[in-house]
Amino acid sequence: MNTAERAHAIAGACRHFRHLLGSVTADDFLDWLRLELGHDAVLDAFQPIGGQSLRAIPPSVILHIVSGNTPHAALQSLIRGLLLGSHNLCKLPAAGLPEAEAFAAALPDALRSRIEFSSALPDAWLPSADAVVVFGSDETIAHFRALAQPRQRFIGYGHRISLGIVFEDAAFESPPFAARDASLFDQQGCLSPHCIYVADRPEDYAARLAAEMESIQQSHPRAALTLSEAAAISQLRETTRFRAAIGQQVRLWERADAWAVIYDSDPAFSASVLNRVIFVRPLPADPAAALASARPFLSTIGIWPNTSSNATHAAALGASRICALGSMQDPAWTWRQDGNQTLAPLVTWTGWENQPPQRVS
Amino acid sequence: MTTAYQFEELEHRVSAAIAAADPAVFDALALDVFRFQRAFNFPYDQYCRLLGVIDDLADWRQIPAVPQAAFKHAALRTFDAKAQVATFRTSGTTGEGYGQHHFRSMRLYEEAVLRGWDLLALPPLPQIILIPTPAAAPHSSLSYMMGALKARAFRGEQHWCIAPDGSLDLNRLKSLLENFATVNTPVLILGTALAFLHLFESIQLLTLPAGSLAFETGGYKGSGRSLSKEALYQMFRDRLALAPSDIINEYGMTELSSQCYSRGLGRPHVAPPWVRTVVTNPTTGLEVPDGETGLLRIYDLANLGSVLAIQTRDLAIRRGADFELLGRDPAALPRGCSRAADEMLTASS
Numbered sequence: 085m086n087t088a089e090r091a092h093a094i095a096g097a098c099r100h101f102r103h104l105l106g107s108v109t110a111d112d113f114l115d116w117l118r119l120e121l122g123h124d125a126v127l128d129a130f131q132p133i134g135g136q137s138l139r140a141i142p143p144s145v146i147l148h149i150v151s152g153n154t155p156h157a158a159l160q161s162l163i164r165g166l167l168l169g170s171h172n173l174c175k176l177p178a179a180g181l182p183e184a185e186a187f188a189a190a191l192p193d194a195l196r197s198r199i200e201f202s203s204a205l206p207d208a209w210l211p212s213a214d215a216v217v218v219f220g221s222d223e224t225i226a227h228f229r230a231l232a233q234p235r236q237r238f239i240g241y242g243h244r245i246s247l248g249i250v251f252e253d254a255a256f257e258s259p260p261f262a263a264r265d266a267s268l269f270d271q272q273g274c275l276s277p278h279c280i281y282v283a284d285r286p287e288d289y290a291a292r293l294a295a296e297m298e299s300i301q302q303s304h305p306r307a308a309l310t311l312s313e314a315a316a317i318s319q320l321r322e323t324t325r326f327r328a329a330i331g332q333q334v335r336l337w338e339r340a341d342a343w344a345v346i347y348d349s350d351p352a353f354s355a356s357v358l359n360r361v362i363f364v365r366p367l368p369a370d371p372a373a374a375l376a377s378a379r380p381f382l383s384t385i386g387i388w389p390n391t392s393s394n395a396t397h398a399a400a401l402g403a404s405r406i407c408a409l410g411s412m413q414d415p416a417w418t419w420r421q422d423g424n425q426t427l428a429p430l431v432t433w434t435g436w437e438n439q440p441p442q443r444v445s
Numbered sequence: 446m447t448t449a450y451q452f453e454e455l456e457h458r459v460s461a462a463i464a465a466a467d468p469a470v471f472d473a474l475a476l477d478v479f480r481f482q483r484a485f486n487f488p489y490d491q492y493c494r495l496l497g498v499i500d501d502l503a504d505w506r507q508i509p510a511v512p513q514a515a516f517k518h519a520a521l522r523t524f525d526a527k528a529q530v531a532t533f534r535t536s537g538t539t540g541e542g543y544g545q546h547h548f549r550s551m552r553l554y555e556e557a558v559l560r561g562w563d564l565l566a567l568p569p570l571p572q573i574i575l576i577p578t579p580a581a582a583p584h585s586s587l588s589y590m591m592g593a594l595k596a597r598a599f600r601g602e603q604h605w606c607i608a609p610d611g612s613l614d615l616n617r618l619k620s621l622l623e624n625f626a627t628v629n630t631p632v633l634i635l636g637t638a639l640a641f642l643h644l645f646e647s648i649q650l651l652t653l654p655a656g657s658l659a660f661e662t663g664g665y666k667g668s669g670r671s672l673s674k675e676a677l678y679q680m681f682r683d684r685l686a687l688a689p690s691d692i693i694n695e696y697g698m699t700e701l702s703s704q705c706y707s708r709g710l711g712r713p714h715v716a717p718p719w720v721r722t723v724v725t726n727p728t729t730g731l732e733v734p735d736g737e738t739g740l741l742r743i744y745d746l747a748n749l750g751s752v753l754a755i756q757t758r759d760l761a762i763r764r765g766a767d768f769e770l771l772g773r774d775p776a777a778l779p780r781g782c783s784r785a786a787d788e789m790l791t792a793s794s
Contacts, residue, residue: 311727311760312773315740318727319758322512329495330488330519341728 085194086128087117087169094166097190104156104183105163106414113167116417120427127169130436137436142168143214143237146430149205149228150184151219152177153272156413157241158184161217162199164426166191172199173209215239215430239429241422244274244383245355247375248409249367250282251387251394256292258388261410263296265386266362267343268413270306275384275405275412278356279363281371287335290347290364294337297360301342306360316357317344324348353378375401383422386412448485448524452749455481456553459719459746463556466564468718474746475505475721478753481523488519489752506723506732510742510754516544516700521751524549533586535699546586546699549750557703557747558593561717565693565706567633567658571602573621575613575636575644578605586699587662591635598633613643622651631656634685637663638677642670645680652686659687662695664772678710696770700755702747705768713767719746724763738762738771 085093091113098108114124121140123131130137146165150158158174158181165172174184180203188199202209210216210228215237218228225240232238248262262280269276282289309317324336324346333349343360351368353375368374375382383405385398390408398406404423405415415421455478462470483490483500489511498509515521516535528549535544548554574591582588595603606618625632631654636644638661659681664671674694681687689709696714697704705714705722716722723732724739733739741761744754761768 309728311738314727315758315760315773318730318740319512319514319756322756323514323518325495326488326492326512326515327518329492331491332518 085169087125087167088114090167090169090195091117093192093195094163096192097187097195098163100190101159101183101187104159108417112417116427117167119418120425121431127431130434130438137438139434139436140168140431141434142170142431144171145213146170146172146215146217147209147213148172148174149216149218149220149224150174150176150181151224152179152181154219154269154274155181155183156269157219157273159187160426161219162187164430166195166198168427168430170198170215170430173213174199174201175205175209176201176203178203217241237430241274243381244422245353245378245381246275246277246384246386246412247353247378247382248277248280248386248388248412249371249394249398250280250289250409251367251389251397252283253289253388254284256289258409259289259292259296260299261388261408262293262362262386263300264410265412266293267297267300267304267306267360271356271358271360271362273413275415276358277362277386277412278358278378279353279365280409281351281365281367281374283367286364286366287347287349290335290345291337293362293364294343294345297337297343297345297362298339301339301360306342309359313357313359317359317361320344320346320357320361371397372401384412384415386410449528451481451485452524452549455749456550459553459749460556462719462746463553463560463717466560466718471719471721471746472505475508475744475753476502478746478749479505479508481749482752485523486521486752488515488521505721505744508744508754510744510756511752512756513698513700513758514544515752516546517542520545520547522547522549523750531589532584533589533699534584544699546751551589553747553749554589554702555593557717557719557745558590559596561704561706562594562597564717565708567597567693568631568656569597569599570631570633570656570658571600571604571625572598573604573606573618573632573634575606575618575634575640577607577611581607581609586697587637590697590704594635607640613640613647615644615647618644619648619651622653626652626654629654631658633658633660635660637661638672639663639670641677641681642672645684648684650684650686657685657687657691659685659692660695661692662697675710698755698757700748700751701743701745703745707770713764713769714761715767716743720744722761722766722768724761724768733763735763735765741768741770 091110095108095110098105117124122133125131126140127142130139148161162172185201188196210231213236216228216232217239218225219241222242225242229238250258265277321344324334327334335347338344345362347364351365351374356363379402382402385403385406386409387394387398387406388409395406405419458474462474480500483493492511493509496509529547531548531551533546576591577588579588579592595601604621606614608614641661678689678692681692694707695704703717703720705716707714721744723742725731725742726733727740738760741757741759758773760771
């Protein structure tokens, strides 16, 4: 299969996974290749790029180590490997990842045969890979980075922090969008907001957000929690209640087995315990100081309204991706994940200098 | 009545309960301590009011527990700040600040440490301590506790092996152990799990004199390390030739005044008679049935100067009146019939 054929086949399978992957066409994939590699057929043959003749060589084998929390991230990683034409070894979490296996089943045979799954890591997999892509905690990434050989390309996607900023919303139009971002995937993804910073009337905003969280709970209930997750939420909830009792400017809206919104007048960022627990804080005059602890890990900032001046403010905070509130979970295929391209770092290049030899004088 | 008078009157009663190790007095005394704390611990009273809890409760189980993190947000004390004699601090993680536990008197704290220790029925041994001295760590409850245990050391003999910079003084430790081996005197070696781990990484085998024991506490918080209790105890066997039954684990925390202990592997932690533990469902707050897992809540009469009831962040399995500690790590949860019971985050957490 050439690149265009692969793009069509993958897009065909993606149609069954719109809830995880959004709408995507073969043309979107070809645009992506043009953007990152300079030409959509550069994987198939030499192409003239920037006055040179270049061909991109994909890794023969990519090992993907994916996490169970975020099936869409696993699918995106597999799609990158398939689009490049690599063979893909996919180490699933111990509990499996039904979405990834269902996606493979939706592919035509020629592509399906380029994916292998295993819940344990077979001994032969790591040495056979040309590229290793790992999703997980810092510890997981450090573990595999130490195991990888110098010849292997290593890409680690660590845990990130995302948040929302409402610069202006007098009519409170954005809470349904913020609630969607905070509820999708039960906040497990690196694109899920921990906190919404609100410039005007943040406490009133929190009340509106709470109503929207409940409305999403009605249509899309939160998944069951582990005891550990429930314990973390319970401690935060009771601590918030305690802080409110002693007169601190905090307020809690909750449904005990579903979601919680915590208004906290202290603008200093603190990470959520996740699973639909979202902070609302006032947007301070110096957001960079309030976000100091989060900035090294910042991924996406969802902004409202989505204007270029607000985007410039968000960019100054160190976000690698800025989008409208409500679209935080739907990155474009061409997005720079963690600030980097996603296809280009996987390929190597062959350059053909197709000029006649200079005369030997 | 003044707070000082009531404090001293209750201190006397709790002291007697600790001395007698009599579980029968707990119920009534807990309700009296609760009423006292509501009257004189203003932040706690505010919390109880917000929860709609009345003053006159019929059962100690109805006493509201403050979340452990509350100690980071308020000075939870039943006395005037001027009367304060000591403050212990939690280690605190980045950005969260640290919790503070204030004391008007160290009497109940010390009595609880010593009486709780006596209930373990250990022989008095020279103590080798892998924990900073109270002088080096004046706000560490664990260091203070180690200092108090001098009263239970053989001839009051304590040897501290943490250098002023916080590192393990390995040369001193080795020479001490060699000396004790020469005279064939068993020792008690006390430390945090992390200190023992550092020790085990620096030695091959140090054989302790027969009859020696170890005391370990705490987890690996902030160190980036984690190890199951089974793996740690295997290292005790490999590096110090100590069997699991020679090892005592302490579960305590800065926010409490008393300690719970387990000995060896596969045994629950036992609270002393002046402490009750309850395991609750984190979502409903209700007590779980025997054998089931939930969040550990502790009622400690010796916490007279602060708050009797503490809601911890630790998961545990209810074992009758005792509990089997799982800690905070999700990986420590039982899966099927195999269990990796990581011992996590206990003392000074």
